[in-house]
Amino acid sequence: MIHERRKFQPPAPDHRVGEEPSTDRGETRPSGRPVLIIGAIVAAAIAWGAYGKLRENADAAEIQAQTLDFKPIVRVVAARRDADPVPLTLPGDVAAFDQATILARATGYVAERRVDIGSRVHAGDLLARIAAPDLDKQLAQAQATLDQREAELRQAEATVNQAQSNKDLADVTNERIATLARQGWETKQSADQTRLALVAQDAGLKNSQAGVIVAQANHKAQLATVQQEQELTGFERVIAPFDGIVTARNVDVGDLISGSASGGASMFTIQRDDILRVHIDVPQSATVGLTDGLAAQVLLPELPNHVFHGVVARNAGALNAASRTMSAEVDVRNDEHLLHPGMFVDVTLAIPRAAPAVVVPSNAILFDGQGLRVATIANGDIVKMRDIAIYRDFGTSVELRSGLDGDEKVIVSPPANLEDGNPVRVAGDPAK
16 A cells, blocks of 8 residues: 555656656665554543543442432431520619709708719718798797797686686685575575676686687697798708719809799709619510519629629519510619619529420521421431421520420531431430
8 A cells, every 4th residue: 555655656856857766675665653553542542531431430320329328417406495594684774773853942042062973971961051041030930929829828828717716706605695595694686696797707717718729729820830930941951861972963152042842943963872773674575484583683894794683673564565575673782882873784684484495506497488497307317397486586596486395306507408308317416
């Protein structure tokens, strides 16, 4: 085949015209060895490709077989039946246990002021003194009138004594004259005169006694007036109603204060802070277990390592229809005066459960088109889907209203393609 191809090759470039081509048998001819090498390489490549395809098909078959027998490894935890109290942390507002706005009852000028903002006072301490000369004069006048009424009462009592003596004398005279008249030693006219004189003296005695009653009433009325004036002048001394701290001062020495029975000018504000009230709004889910006397812990953000202990002292007994919360107050001892009215705090309560509840981790909940579910392990390694209803969400865990009994093994972070009846392999100890 090679010779045939050569027979049709054109003359070499250096062939001369008219010369016969050389027929020398010693001329070098091309060899077929490179072609054989190329063919071997191609054959090897084809064989290798076929081998790779066979391996690929074998691997695919193996993978398919493994896929058919694949059991995903899952982590499980035991559903917990919890009867312990539920910790509940709520925001709270600190308020003074008692607060009083001190108003002026007497009208006058501030003659003396003994306290200022931040002053600690005790019950009965003098806060300020008001100078009211008109009240003092009214009291002096009322006292003088009372003295006059006392003198009138004594005079009326003396008149009664005199009238009683006159009646006694008239009684004795009448008895004597009547006896003599019966014996004929006195005339009947004399007897009538003494008898009528006795009647007149008896009427005078009763009149004097009535005068005493009037004098006593006048004295009592004037005494009440004096007491009223004394109370009004007593308002010149402004005193603290209870132990506490002065949180507001609105007057100074020399200020004119106008007082009245309906309330005058505000002078001071005093708050009791040895015991404080902490107002909280308890959600409906916790009101069933909320009772007076329930222990509470109060935390101040600025003092994270200091726990204030208190108790629920009172609650509204009804929920706010707008917020569905119940107002309650926690009483907290504040002997160190670290808490102040108006502060914001966190209040933690341990709400007793009405009945034991099943609690599962939040990452065990599945939510898809079929609703809320959890994947449990049944018969050792088979997935059993359970429909659930959530009652309370605690963040990392949820309390269920229904769906589990509390003795199930629940899969944590289940695969998205996990279905009911799938076999699985459990990793680790379910008890942990």
